[in-house]
C-alpha cells in the first residue's frame with residue numbers, strides 16, 4: 001500500500017518479473033494450461049475436458065497408494081475418504097496482513113458485507129458457507145474459500161468477491177497462503193523481543209507471519225526488540241522473499257543466503273554470551289517431497305516416488321541439527337514439512353532427539369490451537385527402496401547402504417529412555433552430558449561403521465508385529481490397516497514420544513497435508529561443546545601460526561554434512577582418544593575446501609584487527625573509512641553488496657532538518673547503505689537496534705553472514721537541484737517516521753486527498769481547501785508528506801499518529817504530485833470508499849473514489865515532470 005503508510009512501490013519491469021515468479025498470486029496466467037488452472041479450484045472429475053488436446057492431470061499413482069497404505073497413515077476404513085479428497089482441488093485460503101493499515105476494515109468487510117451477501121446469494125446453490133474464517137487462526141485473520149472457479153464464473157457476487165481478493169492480494173493487504181502452511185509459526189510461541197531464525201524461508205509466507213507477530217502489540221512508531229533472520233539457499237527465491245516481506249515494512253528483518261545446514265554461528269570466544277548469535281526461536285520448514293500439496297499441485301501425482309523422501313532425509317536432519325545448535329537453551333524450534341512421508345517427518349525428529357541425547361525434548365502442544373484438527377505422529381513406519389519394503393536397517397542390501405541410512409528407521413537405540421528428560425526442571429544437565437558423552441562416542445562409531453550399527457539394532461530394538469499388535473491412537477481409532485506383504489513384516493516401534501508430533505491430513509478439515517513437530521532445547525550441551533572446540537582451535541592456531549582459528553566453526557558445520565555435528569567432534573576430543581579437535585578440523589578443511597578469510601576473533605593477538613572491524617560501523621574517521629572500504633572490497637561474499645553503516649553527519653543533519661525529524665527518532669547507528677562510497681549513496685535503509693547489534697557482531701566475526709537484504713528502505717536520493725535535501729522519503733518507511741516529522745508535512749481534506757490520488761498531479765489553484773492550497777504552494781520544493789485529515793481539525797495533529805493515512809508527494813513549482821503507483825492509488829481510493837463512502841449522489845459517493853485513468857494527458861505530464869525532476873527511480877525496486 002504504497003499509497004498510504006505501509007506502502008510498497010515497484011518498478012514496472014520488476015513487478016512483472018515478480019508476478020511471473022510469485023507462487024501466491026490470484027492472477028490468471030495465460031501460460032498455464034486450462035487443466036492446470038482448473039485443477040487448483042475445481043474437481044477435475046466434475047469438469048469434462050473441454051479441449052481434447054489438453055490432458056488433465058492424472059490423479060492416480062499406484063506407487064503412492066501402495067506406499068501410504070503400507071505406512072498406515074490413516075486407518076483402513078478412512079482410506080477411501082482420504083484418497084478421494086486428495087484428488088480434489090484445494091480450497092483457497094488467505095491471511096489478512098495484520099500489519100496493514102486497513103486490516104480491520106478488510107476483516108469487517110469480510111465478516112459483514114461479503115459473508116452476508118455471499119450467503120444470501122449462494123444459499124440455494126451450496127449447503128456450506130462460501131467463505132469462513134479458519135477457526136484455529138487468531139483474531140479471524142485467516143479465511144478459507146469454499147467455492148470453485150466454475151461456480152465463480154456463474155455467480156456475479158462471487159466474481160466480484162474474487163476480483164476484490166485479486167486486487168487486495170496484488171497490493172499486499174492480504175496474502176494467499178495455503179491454510180496448513182500458516183500453522184508452523186503459530187506453534188513457535190513468538191514474543192516481540194525474540195530473535196528468530198527462519199532457516200529455509202523463501203518464498204517467505206511464514207517469515208511474513210513471524211514479522212507480523214513480533215510487530216504485534218508494539219506501540220505505533222516504535223520497533224520491537226526482536227528480529228527475524230530469513231535464510232534461503234536459493235538467491236532467486238531470496239529475492240522473492242524480499243519482495244513479499246516488503247509489504248510488511250519491517251526494520252527488523254535480515255535476509256541471508258546460506259545453506260541452512262552450514263548457517264554460520266558468529267561465535268566470539270571469551271566474549272559475553274550476548275555476543276553469540278543464538279536464537280530464541282528457530283523455524284525449520286525444510287525442503288521436502290511436498291506430497292501434502294497434491295491438491296494444489298496435481299502434477300506431483302505423476303512425479304511422486306518413494307525415493308523422493310529417502311533422498312531428502314539426510315539434508316533434513318542436517319538442517320534440523322544446525323537449527324538445534326543455533327537455538328538458545330529454553331528456546332523453541334519447529335520442524336515442519338508439507339510431506340506425509342514418515343521418513344521426512346517422524347524419522348527426522350527421532351534422529352534429532354537421538355543425536356541430541358536428551359538435550360532436546362519434543363513438546364506436547366495438544367493444548368495449543370485447540371480449533372486445529374491434528375493427528376498424533378506415527379510411532380512405527382517402514383522404508384521403501386527400489387520396490388522393496390525394509391522394516392529395519394539390517395534388511396538394507398549392502399549396495400544400498402550409501403543411500404538408505406539407519407536414521408530412516410524407527411529405533412531408540414542411541415538414546416535409551418533413561419537419558420530422556422520430560423521437562424527442563426527434571427533435567428540435570430551435567431548428568432545428562434556425562435551419560436551422553438559415552439553414548440555419543442558410540443554414535444560416532446555407528447555413523448562410520450554400518451555393521452556395528454546393525455549389531456546394535458539386533459541387540460536393542462523392540463520388534464512388534466504391526467498387524468497383530470495394532471497401535472492405539474490418541475483418538476482411540478486403531479491404525480491396524482495393513483497390506484498382505486506388510487503383515488509378514490516386523491516393524492520397529494520408536495520409543496521416542498513421536499505421538500507428540502502433529503500430522504494434519506486433508507480429510508480432517510478440507511485442507512492440504514502438513515507435518516509439525518515442536519522441540520525445546522533444554523540443556524547447554526551444544527554450547528559447552530562449541531566452547532571446547534573454540535578453545536582447542538585457539539591452541540592450534542597459537543601452536544601452528546595458521547588462520548585456522550576462525551575457520552573452526554565453519555569447518556565444523558561443513559563437517560556436519562558428513563553426519564558429524566559440533567558436539568560429535570567435541571566428544572571425539574573428550575572421549576574418543578583424539579588429542580585435539582583441531583586435527584579433525586584441519587582434515588575437514590582439506591576435505592571440503594571451506595575457507596574463511598576474516599580475522600580470528602579467538603586470538604588475543606587480533607585485538608587491533610577486531611577494533612578495525614568494529615570501526616566499520618563505529619568510527620567514521622576518514623582513515624578508518626578507508627580501512628573499512630578496503631575490508632568491504634575484500635569482503636568474502638563476492639557479488640553481494642557490502643553492508644555499511646551510514647554516518648555521514650552532513651547528510652544526516654540535512655535530512656533531519658529538512659523534514660524536522662525529532663531527536664527522539666534515533667538515526668545514529670540505525671542507517672545503513674549498500675555502498676562503501678559515501679559520496680554516491682543512493683538509498684539508505686533504516687534498521688532496528690536488534691539488526692544493528694547483529695551487524696556489529698557480524699563485523700566482529702569477519703562477516704560470516706551473507707546478507708542479501710536488511711531493514712527498511714527509508715530514504716532515496718533524488719537529483720532535483722531545486723530541493724535542499726537530496727534524499728526523499730520512501731513510502732515503506734513512512735509509518736515509522738510519521739509521528740516524528742514536523743516539516744514538509746501537510747494535512748489535506750478528504751476531497752483534496754482523494755483528488756490527489758485520482759489525478760496524481762494537482763495544480764495549486766485546483767485544490768478545494770483554500771488553507772491547504774496556500775500551505776501547499778509555500779512548502780519548500782521537494783519531497784513532502786500529505787496526511788488525510790479525519791474529522792474537523794484545521795491542521796494535522798502533531799505528532800501524527802502512525803495509523804494516519806498518509807502518502808509521499810513531490811512539491812514542484814506549480815503543483816503537487818503523488819509518489820504512489822497507480823495500483824496502490826486505486827487500492828487506497830477503494831479503502832477510502834469503504835471507510836468514508838456515503839450514499840449515492842452525496843459528496844462521498846463511492847463513484848467518486850475511482851482513479852481517473854481517462855485523464856491520460858495529466859498522467860503523462862506527471863510522469864514527464866517526475867522524470868525531469870529525476871526521481872522516477874523512486875518507483876523502482878532495489
Ligand SMILES: C[S@@+](CC[C@H](N)C(=O)[O-])C[C@H]1O[C@@H](n2cnc3c(N)ncnc32)[C@H](O)[C@@H]1O
Pocket residue numbers: 181199200201202203204205206207231232233234237258259260261285286287288
Ligand atoms: C518448503 S520451502 C520453504 C517455504 C517457506 N518456509 C515459506 O513458508 O514460504 C523450502 C525452501 O528451502 C530452500 N532450501 C532448499 N535447500 C536448502 C538448504 N540446504 N538450505 C537453505 N534452504 C534450502 C528452498 O529454496 C525452498 O525455498
